[in-house]
Amino acid sequence: MTDGRIAAIGDLAPGPGEHVVDAHDLTLAPGFIDNHSHHDGALREQPDALGAVSQGITTIVVGQDGFSNYPLKEYFRSLEEAPAAVNVASYAGHNTIRDLVLRSDFRREANAEEVGRMRLLLRQEMAAGALGLSSGLEYDPGIYSSRSEVLALARTAAVAGGRYISHIRSEDRNFWDAIDEIITIGREAGRPVQISHTKLAMRPLWGHADSLVALLDAARREGIRITADIYPYPYWHSTLTVLFPKRDFTDRTEAEIAVSQVSTPQGLRLGTYRPNPEFAGLTLAEIAPKLGMDSVSALIELVRRAEAMRAEGVDDVENVIGTSMTEPDIERLLQWPEMSLSTDGELDGTHPRGFGSYPRLLGRYVRERGVLSLPDAVRRATGLAADHMGIGSRGRIQPGQMADLVLFDPATVIDRATTDDPHALSVGIVTVWVNGEVVFTEGRTTGHHPGMVLRRGAAAH
Numbered sequence: 001m002t003d004g005r006i007a008a009i010g011d012l013a014p015g016p017g018e019h020v021v022d023a024h025d026l027t028l029a030p031g032f033i034d035n036h037s038h039h040d041g042a043l044r045e046q047p048d049a050l051g052a053v054s055q056g057i058t059t060i061v062v063g064q065d066g067f068s069n070y071p072l073k074e075y076f077r078s079l080e081e082a083p084a085a086v087n088v089a090s091y092a093g094h095n096t097i098r099d100l101v102l103r104s105d106f107r108r109e110a111n112a113e114e115v116g117r118m119r120l121l122l123r124q125e126m127a128a129g130a131l132g133l134s135s136g137l138e139y140d141p142g143i144y145s146s147r148s149e150v151l152a153l154a155r156t157a158a159v160a161g162g163r164y165i166s167h168i169r170s171e172d173r174n175f176w177d178a179i180d181e182i183i184t185i186g187r188e189a190g191r192p193v194q195i196s197h198t199k200l201a202m203r204p205l206w207g208h209a210d211s212l213v214a215l216l217d218a219a220r221r222e223g224i225r226i227t228a229d230i231y232p233y234p235y236w237h238s239t240l241t242v243l244f245p246k247r248d249f250t251d252r253t254e255a256e257i258a259v260s261q262v263s264t265p266q267g268l269r270l271g272t273y274r275p276n277p278e279f280a281g282l283t284l285a286e287i288a289p290k291l292g293m294d295s296v297s298a299l300i301e302l303v304r305r306a307e308a309m310r311a312e313g314v315d316d317v318e319n320v321i322g323t324s325m326t327e328p329d330i331e332r333l334l335q336w337p338e339m340s341l342s343t344d345g346e347l348d349g350t351h352p353r354g355f356g357s358y359p360r361l362l363g364r365y366v367r368e369r370g371v372l373s374l375p376d377a378v379r380r381a382t383g384l385a386a387d388h389m390g391i392g393s394r395g396r397i398q399p400g401q402m403a404d405l406v407l408f409d410p411a412t413v414i415d416r417a418t419t420d421d422p423h424a425l426s427v428g429i430v431t432v433w434v435n436g437e438v439v440f441t442e443g444r445t446t447g448h449h450p451g452m453v454l455r456r457g458a459a460a461h
């Protein structure tokens, strides 16, 4: 390695003073590129980024689900003044930009003048180095946007050389419409588009992974550069409100669908719940009798209490882990050639994906289940992810590439984080380098913070 880059590969003789690592039965891979990450949320407080580096992640791509740090120019500058252990790239968020323009009057489609103001803000974020536009169309305020608003903004990002990445408009009830929307955006904008954290998250969708793959393959044959990422767990982590896509939190029919089709009372487990902190960690099936209610009424009551607190201006009122997917679907989706890996995880979150996604891929889906070969899994975590994000100088072990590397033991690597212990460290990740510096080894972070900001198109990208 020289100046943070890989200088040469092959059967090399060590030069004077060079450090030699004996990797005997271990595997050396490019550092993992997490192309849907929320690890930035606590990065300022935890610049060592234990949850990320302990699973071999060297680059996080943030600004996801339509939410980004604004303005990116200042966010990037602050990261360069006080770097973290990992590299950071970011999208510009549609929700963030829409909020700046519409403020509290967001429960409607934007008019042409407002979309024009959003496009100006997006151009500014693209100029700061955003990879493209991200959307989170199941969340406020993006859920109220029209297709044409999103398309206009995706085109603005495309003109600047950016991409489009989306938490699509529905992962359950209106899934196929949402897939049609992102394929249409890919066709009309003429630039790469990516489905974030791909899910078939509702009972009637289970077993339809082949139908989804067929649609995506047909789009690619047409020339649409659509790709996707996935995290390897059958349960998601979001808010209770996403269970009510029409945003009528008193609608019993929607609540019934949520507990019978999208998930189950046993499958919905609260993470944070500020109105009743004692409910944290309990499932809806456990909470309902405490409220003296059936599970449908209990869900409506939990959202009512949370919304009352939100109306008082309290942030982060609630979140929930919901089991909505099946293992056969996850395995089929993992095998789609354009599926890269992501975590959707946080450094301080309650979903184990924040600490376990990549070791789980390598241990469970490669070694134990044989869903992917080791080289194919590594490719999806590195080179393919870099290609999907337009990151040119990382993701491969080649001379000239930045020296982001992970040394791991393919015979033992496995996740240990669970919903009960979401920050348990994985096993088998031996040493992790970022830009040539060791950031994690022997189960500990080193305190080194060599992470760089990766702006779209920049040299050390």
Ligand SMILES: [Zn+2]
Residues within 6 Å of the ligand: 065, 136, 167, 196, 197
């Ligand atoms: Zn999301």
